[in-house]
Amino acid sequence: MAASDMPAPDGALSGDLRILDAPGPLRPPAHAVCLVGFMGAGKTEAGRLLAGLLGLPLVDTDDLVEARAGRTIREIFEADGEFAFRDLEHAALREALAGPPAIVATGGGIMLRPDNVNLMREVGPILWLQVTADEALDRVGDAATRPLLDSEDPYLRAAELLAGRESVYSHADYEVDTSGCSPVDCARQIAGLLAADPRACTLSPRFAPSVPIAVPGSCYSGLVGHGLLDRAHVLLDAAGLTPRTAAIVSPEGPCAAYADRLARSLTTAGWRPHLLSVPDGEESKSLSGLGTLWEVFATAGLDRGSVVFAVGGGVVGDLAGMAAATYMRGLPLVHVPTSLLAQIDSSLGGKVAINLSQGKNLAGVFHQPRLVLADLLTLDTLPDAHLLDGLAEGIKHAVLFDADLFAWLEACHAGLLARDPIALRYFVARNVQLKAAVVAADPTESGLRAVLNYGHTVGHALERAAPAWGLTHGQAVAVGMVAEARAAVAGGLSSPQVADRLEALVSAVGLPARAPRLDLEVALAALKLDKKIVQGSLRSPVVADIGTVALCDVDPDFFAAALRAVVS
Numbered sequence: 001m002a003a004s005d006m007p008a009p010d011g012a013l014s015g016d017l018r019i020l021d022a023p024g025p026l027r028p029p030a031h032a033v034c035l036v037g038f039m040g041a042g043k044t045e046a047g048r049l050l051a052g053l054l055g056l057p058l059v060d061t062d063d064l065v066e067a068r069a070g071r072t073i074r075e076i077f078e079a080d081g082e083f084a085f086r087d088l089e090h091a092a093l094r095e096a097l098a099g100p101p102a103i104v105a106t107g108g109g110i111m112l113r114p115d116n117v118n119l120m121r122e123v124g125p126i127l128w129l130q131v132t133a134d135e136a137l138d139r140v141g142d143a144a145t146r147p148l149l150d151s152e153d154p155y156l157r158a159a160e161l162l163a164g165r166e167s168v169y170s171h172a173d174y175e176v177d178t179s180g181c182s183p184v185d186c187a188r189q190i191a192g193l194l195a196a197d198p199r200a201c202t203l204s205p206r207f208a209p210s211v212p213i214a215v216p217g218s219c220y221s222g223l224v225g226h227g228l229l230d231r232a233h234v235l236l237d238a239a240g241l242t243p244r245t246a247a248i249v250s251p252e253g254p255c256a257a258y259a260d261r262l263a264r265s266l267t268t269a270g271w272r273p274h275l276l277s278v279p280d281g282e283e284s285k286s287l288s289g290l291g292t293l294w295e296v297f298a299t300a301g302l303d304r305g306s307v308v309f310a311v312g313g314g315v316v317g318d319l320a321g322m323a324a325a326t327y328m329r330g331l332p333l334v335h336v337p338t339s340l341l342a343q344i345d346s347s348l349g350g351k352v353a354i355n356l357s358q359g360k361n362l363a364g365v366f367h368q369p370r371l372v373l374a375d376l377l378t379l380d381t382l383p384d385a386h387l388l389d390g391l392a393e394g395i396k397h398a399v400l401f402d403a404d405l406f407a408w409l410e411a412c413h414a415g416l417l418a419r420d421p422i423a424l425r426y427f428v429a430r431n432v433q434l435k436a437a438v439v440a441a442d443p444t445e446s447g448l449r450a451v452l453n454y455g456h457t458v459g460h461a462l463e464r465a466a467p468a469w470g471l472t473h474g475q476a477v478a479v480g481m482v483a484e485a486r487a488a489v490a491g492g493l494s495s496p497q498v499a500d501r502l503e504a505l506v507s508a509v510g511l512p513a514r515a516p517r518l519d520l521e522v523a524l525a526a527l528k529l530d531k532k533i534v535q536g537s538l539r540s541p542v543v544a545d546i547g548t549v550a551l552c553d554v555d556p557d558f559f560a561a562a563l564r565a566v567v568s
Contacts (some may be wrong), residue, residue, distance in 0.1 A: 058105060136162070303461070309333075471515065
């Protein structure tokens with residue numbers, strides 16, 4: 001069994017997803033996000049935009065100092081000196097952090113005092129906005145307005161100050177490189193980082209983390225929050241989608257009410273929405289179903305500037321997405337996923353397809369959406385079994401890519417099962433971020449994305465062998481993950497702790513870890529037909545440790561043994 005030369009996903013998921021000095025998952029809830037960094041880094045400008053995105057006030061400690069002292073910062077420096085200013089700054093920070101939840105923009109020297117760092121760390125994440133000395137001076141403009149730059153060579157002075165402070169700035173939880181970055185882009189980047197922090201997700205009911213999803217030729221956002229349907233017209237406008245004719249495609253049943261709410265929101269802003277209902281279930285993903293949508297689009301007068309909204313789970317996302325990709329050679333698509341599985345998986349990455357009589361998803365294309373709106377209120381009507389299907393997918397992402405998320409699930413899964421809004425927001429936003437990183441690295445499913453098949457080799461074989469018992473997809477994947485983890489231990493590729501923790505978590509949330517009573521021979525026969533088997537070898541993800549995955553070439557007997565272990 002040879003490990004593939006392909007880079008492991010953890011390498012591909014570095015950069016924006018890297019958390020500096022990552023806090024434990026059970027830290028107290030945040031009530032502030034503190035922006036630190038050198039002068040000119042954009043803390044106030046980006047902070048004001050970030051505050052608007054998150055529905056929070058902005059508090060600037062420099063403004064507080066000047067308001068309380070009745071003098072400018074330069075006057076304080078000239079009359080009383082830097083030490084006196086630092087005492088006033090410390091008092092201003094205390095005042096800012098004692099107030100309601102806020103974005104706090106701090107002065108460039110705030111991190112020089114350890115007690116300031118401790119204060120900020122107690123209430124929430126700290127973000128270091130990085131900037132070079134040259135760019136900082138260009139942004140500041142008149143160096144004479146900055147007391148610490150009062151020298152014959154302000155550029156040299158700025159470089160010296162920055163070099164002396166970088167070691168203290170590095171104690172922040174996150175780094176954000178602002179070089180060449182507009183305040184708007186900087187704010188969006190910060191919002192994406194905060195989507196991965198469970199403390200930040202407690203800040204505001206209006207907090208809708210915006211996770212950038214970048215693929216060649218396309219860049220869009222995944223928004224996660226409560227009540228997004230009622231604010232859809234505003235969010236669409238921010239994404240550059242102005243009022244026009246639209247088709248809102250949803251399945252029959254509870255999703256129809258969500259489609260109605262979306263239509264009302266669009267209508268208030270001048271959109272012209274047409275509500276289109278399709279049968280619920282895989283049978284609607286057919287050539288006839290696709291043809292019907294084309295005909296209805298034409299009757300409704302949709303043109304190349306119209307937008308298609310897919311409101312529902314993975315089935316409607318596939319069908320409406322396929323129609324959007326092919327009608328008039330492609331219309332803009334907005335996914336409004338209403339199931340947990342769709343919110344963290346199928347709505348992301350641009351895969352759309354329909355079924356043929358010979359099998360599922362055999363006719364499809366890649367058609368990236370313009371926006372993904374994951375309104376967590378839609379999960380209120382989701383059946384428990386469907387919630388668990390999504391939870392299985394989230395556990396898979398955690399075991400593959402994020403040891404901290406896995407540990408959080410071990411400690412906090414009860415909140416998810418109870419549909420606690422803060423727990424759901426963190427779980428969905430973090431999973432969106434993880435899936436987005438994989439999609440960005442492999443947009444056409446030609447390499448790295450294969451790691452997302454973890455648990456699916458055994459899981460698909462179990463699904464084919466379980467028509468009477470009726471395993472859901474999530475249940476089959478849960479059993480498959482446990483089976484594949486146990487097989488990796490038996491093959492010397494993983495430590496027993498991985499399989500033990502995975503099985504314990506799967507069982508704790510109410511998913512099965514074994515599948516007795518299934519027909520083993522049927523499952524084994526299905527395994528032999530796996531489309532990933534090439535020349536007698538199967539390329540499969542193997543988890544050596546929680547949060548670390550690599551693709552390995554595996555003999556199919558490896559999975560046959562795994563099947564026997566969970567079925568017998």
